[in-house]
Every structure is written in C-alpha cells, then in structure tokens.
Amino acid sequence: MKITPASRDDVGKLLAFRQEAAAWLTRLGSDQWQRPYPADRLLATIEAGSVFMVMDGDVTAATITLTPDVEEGLWTDKELSEPSTFVTKLTVARTHAGQNLGGRLLDWAGDRAYRTGAQWLRLDAWTTNEALQRYYLRQGFHHVRTVREGGAVNGGPRVSGWLAQRPTALADYDFDITFE
Ligand SMILES: CC(C)(COP(=O)(O)OP(=O)(O)OC[C@H]1O[C@@H](n2cnc3c(N)ncnc32)[C@H](O)[C@@H]1OP(=O)(O)O)[C@@H](O)C(=O)NCCC(=O)NCCS
Numbered sequence: 001m002k003i004t005p006a007s008r009d010d011v012g013k014l015l016a017f018r019q020e021a022a023a024w025l026t027r028l029g030s031d032q033w034q035r036p037y038p039a040d041r042l043l044a045t046i047e048a049g050s051v052f053m054v055m056d057g058d059v060t061a062a063t064i065t066l067t068p069d070v071e072e073g074l075w076t077d078k079e080l081s082e083p084s085t086f087v088t089k090l091t092v093a094r095t096h097a098g099q100n101l102g103g104r105l106l107d108w109a110g111d112r113a114y115r116t117g118a119q120w121l122r123l124d125a126w127t128t129n130e131a132l133q134r135y136y137l138r139q140g141f142h143h144v145r146t147v148r149e150g151g152a153v154n155g156g157p158r159v160s161g162w163l164a165q166r167p168t169a170l171a172d173y174d175f176d177i178t179f180e
Contacts, residue, residue, distance in 0.1 A: 085113035
C-alpha cells in the first residue's frame with residue numbers, strides 16, 4: 001500500500017468514500033457524518049496538501065487529513081501554544097477493515113508529526129459515538145475533555161467535541177511512502 005497526497009481529481013472519489021462510511025455508520029446506529037461534506041472545503045484542504053490517500057493498487061483503502069490548525073472553540077490557548085498536528089477524517093474502507101489499518105495510519109501520522117516538531121497528535125471525535133471514542137482510547141489516545149456547545153449550527157450542540165491526544169513518536173510502519 002502507498003500513501004499519496006490527494007489531488008484535485010480525487011475530490012469525487014473522497015466524497016464517495018465518505019458517503020460509503022456514512023452509510024456503514026447508519027447501519028451501526030450512529031448519526032455520525034450524515035450531512036454531506038462540502039466539496040469546496042475538501043478542495044481547500046487538498047490544495048493545502050493536508051489530505052492523504054492510502055492506495056491498495058487502484059483501490060482507495062483509507063484516507064487521513066493532517067492539519068496544523070483546527071476549528072475554533074475546541075482547544076484552549078495554552079493547548080494551542082503546544083505544537084500539534086490534528087487528525088481529521090480518518091476513514092478505512094470496509095474492504096480493508098479489521099487489519100488495524102487505521103492504527104497504522106495513526107502511527108504514520110504521529111511519526112510525521114514528530115518529524116515536523118509537533119508534540120501532540122490531536123483529534124476531535126463524534127461527541128455521541130462511544131464506540132469510536134473507545135477505538136481511539138485503544139489506540140493510545142487520552143481523552144482531554146468533551147466540548148458540547150458551540151457547534152456550527154447557531155452555536156448549538158457540538159457534534160464533534162470529544163477531544164483526545166497522544167504524544168507524537170517515531171514509528172515503524174510498513175507503507176511505501178511516496179510523499180516527499
Ligand atoms: C475509525 C476507523 C478509521 C478505524 O479503522 P481500523 O483501524 O482499520 O479499524 P476497524 O475499521 O477495523 O474498526 C475497529 C473497531 O472500531 C469500530 N468503529 C470504528 N469506527 C467506528 C465508528 N465511527 N462508530 C462506531 N464504531 C466504530 C469498528 O466497528 C470496529 O469494531 P470491532 O473491533 O468490534 O469490529 C474506521 O473504522 C472507519 O473508517 N470508521 C468510520 C469513519 C470514522 O468514524 N472515522 C473517525 C473519524 S474521527
């Protein structure tokens with residue numbers, strides 16, 4: 001498998017990939033990711049070089065987005081003063097589930113973050129999805145707090161406010177990295 005930075009041409013593929021994940025989440029009984037992701041926002045993060053795709057031959061096996069910045073209102077100024085990399089939109093295709101591909105990608109992300117001087121790998125997970133939160137705890141993340149207010153719709157409930165972090169570290173990972 002190879003990790004490559006996404007290009008503009010991947011927007012459609014990534015949106016379809018997210019929809020597939022949303023359909024799976026519905027079957028699990030979660031309301032996570034039911035609103036379509038805005039294509040213009042996705043394009044902007046692709047153009048910033050933040051979106052990566054894991055390809056298994058011609059098949060998209062996973063995606064991860066790594067950014068130095070994050071949505072406002074989640075982390076405190078003190079926390080934001082610590083160099084961090086934020087993980088968003090981590091998704092593994094159901095065809096590739098059960099192999100800890102997500103875990104290996106998180107190790108890759110932590111390694112990459114470490115090399116760029118970040119101290120923390122941080123994320124905000126779906127506030128109501130305890131199974132997903134347990135997944136991140138199993139991956140060595142520590143729950144920092146849950147931010148429940150200040151969502152995008154009129155400052156209402158924050159859908160993705162379960163904050164977690166783990167220290168960055170060098171890692172062994174078995175991807176053929178084509179980036180850089
Ligand atoms: C989270 C994810 C990337 C992990 O990938 P992975 O390391 O390859 O692990 P798996 O997909 O095999 O999932 C591991 C377990 O977590 C559970 N899980 C993962 N995401 C979940 C979610 N969003 N809601 C509920 N359970 C979830 C799986 O059902 C599985 O449970 P099991 O061990 O009882 O079978 C992948 O499951 C995924 O794409 N989930 C949907 C999208 C998502 O929620 N991404 C996180 C955004 S913050």
